[in-house]
Amino acid sequence: MAQTATATAPATAMTTDAGTDIGVGIAARAVDLHREHGRGSAAVRALRGVSVAFAPGTFTAVMGPSGSGKTTLLHCLAGMDRPTRGSVWWGGTEVSRLSERRLAVLRRSRVGFVFQAFNLMPAMTVAQNVELPGRLAGERPDPDRVVEALARVGLAGRERHRPGQLSGGQQQRVAIARALVTRPQVLFADEPTGALDRATGHEILALLRAGVDRDGGTCVMVTHDPVAAGYADRVLLLADGVVVDELDRPTAAQVGERLSRLGECA
Numbered sequence: 001m002a003q004t005a006t007a008t009a010p011a012t013a014m015t016t017d018a019g020t021d022i023g024v025g026i027a028a029r030a031v032d033l034h035r036e037h038g039r040g041s042a043a044v045r046a047l048r049g050v051s052v053a054f055a056p057g058t059f060t061a062v063m064g065p066s067g068s069g070k071t072t073l074l075h076c077l078a079g080m081d082r083p084t085r086g087s088v089w090w091g092g093t094e095v096s097r098l099s100e101r102r103l104a105v106l107r108r109s110r111v112g113f114v115f116q117a118f119n120l121m122p123a124m125t126v127a128q129n130v131e132l133p134g135r136l137a138g139e140r141p142d143p144d145r146v147v148e149a150l151a152r153v154g155l156a157g158r159e160r161h162r163p164g165q166l167s168g169g170q171q172q173r174v175a176i177a178r179a180l181v182t183r184p185q186v187l188f189a190d191e192p193t194g195a196l197d198r199a200t201g202h203e204i205l206a207l208l209r210a211g212v213d214r215d216g217g218t219c220v221m222v223t224h225d226p227v228a229a230g231y232a233d234r235v236l237l238l239a240d241g242v243v244v245d246e247l248d249r250p251t252a253a254q255v256g257e258r259l260s261r262l263g264e265c266a
């Protein structure tokens with residue numbers, strides 16, 4: 001794709017599929033997002049017109065049945081996948097129109113991503129893992145930032161350990177520090193507690209919640225777990241590639257109930 005000038009977001013309030021007015025102060029948003037995987041008769045319409053906005057300083061959980069498009073939405077929002085149609089914005093920047101090169105540079109500084117499986121390099125130290133994305137981008141590591149990022153996730157003093165010397169929860173903390181080291185506008189997390197036991201999962205969720213409450217970050221998390229979704233300010237429910245419902249300040253019980261209703265409809 002040709003390199004394009006940075007476009008400016010329209011200064012109008014917007015509405016999600018569920019009809020909630022989000023307003024103009026947004027960290028990220030999707031506008032009429034469509035994503036088709038494959039072509040012709042084998043094509044799968046993973047997203048079929050998702051419009052949603054994420055206000056700064058909020059924690060959103062994305063839920064829905066298997067195959068409803070959660071990961072596809074997260075990847076499009078994080079600039080890791082390109083929508084077939086529609087647009088993705090980070091603040092006033094239209095991400096979906098950027099060249100690959102500009103997108104890669106911007107993605108490094110503006111968003112962080114945490115995976116279920118931690119994705120750490122076992123032969124590297126904790127500090128080297130946190131520095132790695134910057135090094136791959138040709139940047140000189142800033143040791144103070146690495147130390148600060150590790151302190152924020154409760155791992156001060158663990159810089160020289162290897163991932164194999166840490167528990168699963170601590171490894172996920174390293175992955176979160178790696179995602180936060182550039183102080184991104186939005187942290188995206190795909191099932192960040194999926195590989196952890198319940199107690200450790202709660203520690204990670206509390207950490208994500210603190211990143212929003214204490215540091216003013218914005219977090220968007222895919223999860224299958226209603227208890228995890230209970231940490232969020234808002235839950236978006238996806239089914240068949242569209243947002244079908246939205247819950248504000250949800251309890252785990254409310255989320256579970258809506259999910260089972262969705263399951264009955266599926």
Ligand SMILES: Nc1ncnc2c1ncn2[C@@H]1O[C@H](COP(=O)(O)OP(=O)(O)OP(=O)(O)O)[C@@H](O)[C@H]1O
Nearest residue numbers: 037038044045046065066067068069070071072073
């Ligand atoms: N690379 C791909 N090629 C073809 N189809 C894909 C690809 N990625 C996803 N899909 C399809 O798109 C649809 C949405 O997938 P997606 O992974 O976004 O759903 P999900 O809600 O995250 O599912 P799960 O909860 O099982 O992880 C599914 O039907 C899936 O099979």
